[in-house]
Amino acid sequence: MDERTRLRLDVAYDGTGFSGWAAQPTRRTVAGVLVQTLDLVLGAGTATGLTVAGRTDAGVHATGQVCHLDLPTGVWREREGSLLRRLARLLPDDVRVRAMTEVPADFDARFSATFRRYEYRVTDAPWGAEPLRRHEVLAWPKPLDLAALNAAAAGLVGEHDFAAYCRRKENATTLREVTRLDWRRDPDGILVATVQADAFCQAMVRSLVGAMLVAGDGRRPVGWPAGLLTRRERSSEVTVASAHGLTLVAVGYPEDPAEYARRAERTRRLRVPLEG
Known part of the structure; x- marks a missing residue:
């Protein structure tokens, strides 16, 4: 060969x-x-x-x-x-x-990979998304409170069963460790959620964003998104945020190339028997 x-x-x-x-x-x-x-x-x-x-x-x-x-x-x-x-x-x-x-x-x-990091962009400007950014920014119809968004995010950080936020696959685990989840408002007014975890299940990031947005605009209490973590099935109350606001911005790997194989073996042991 x-x-x-x-x-x-x-x-x-x-x-x-x-x-x-x-x-x-x-x-x-x-x-x-x-x-x-x-x-x-x-x-x-x-x-x-x-x-x-x-x-x-x-x-x-x-x-x-x-x-x-x-x-x-x-x-x-x-x-x-x-x-x-x-x-x-x-x-x-x-x-x-x-x-x-x-x-x-x-x-x-x-x-x-040791982590995946995504960013989700939202505007609450009354006129909606700027035309040149309409493909990467979700227009939200209500004003959003940054402090409320971050309060809702805080309860989702850590290792949890995210079954309420995942499209379940047969024999697949919904246990994930979210290592970072926070919001910022950029100088242009765009709200940006940064979400980082070891891995994500399907539709998880957009489901988390959807739950946090209704807490951010006051329609749900800030503790509601974290409260759903007790569920063991997908929650019909969570709306999946539109795909176009989401961007994969980084994937992390061990600094030492000698660790690639060890990391891959550990990940396979955790994921493969459950996810197939």
């Missing part, structure tokens, strides 16, 4: 025109576009094993997505100085590969 080199790809995309990350035969997806373009540049099937840190849903954006793939070492050595620019010329404008970095063979974009 030919020697292969593993590459880390740092990827950004506007999720508006994509049906999410994961390849689907009849839909335009980020993974589908990347594979199609790599096949065009390198030859069909040359790049293998495309694996992503977090499979974003339809309409969700990314500025800090990470994935890995494997190339024949000879192909990589021949193309490493020009491949990034070739991809820039051929990829559509709504997806960019920002960096391609050689990494150890035991680096796993999904399982070696």
Whole structure:
């Protein structure tokens, strides 16, 4: 078998025109576009094993997505100085590969990750979202109180069963550790929620945001979002916030590359038996 080199790809995309990350035969997806373009540049099937840190849903954006793939070492050595620019010329404008970095063979974009960090943007301006930002900012119809949003967020930090906020999958765990959840109001008036955890289940971030927003506008008490953590099933009272306000901004990995394999093994042990 030919020697292969593993590459880390740092990827950004506007999720508006994509049906999410994961390849689907009849839909335009980020993974589908990347594979199609790599096949065009390198030859069909040359790049293998495309694996992503977090499979974003339809309409969700990314500025800090990470994935890995494997190339024949000879192909990589021949193309490493020009491949990034070739991809820039051929990829559509709504997806960019920002960096391609050689990494150890035991680096796993999904399982070696120590955290995923998202940001969700909301405006409560009475006129709604600015036209140039309408694809990344949710317009909220009521005034939002920053202190109330942060009070609601505080009760959701830590390790909990987030079943009330997740779309349950068979044999999947809804236990997650949220290490950061807070809101800020930027100088332009946009409210930004930062949410970080070891991992998220499907629709979890947008469900958390949906619950906090109704606490932030006064329709629910600030303790209501945390109170739902006692539920063991998805709560029908929680509205999932629109996908377009959400952006994956960072994925963390061990600083020492020697820890990639150990981290991946530990994550698989925690996740794979439950999530399949």
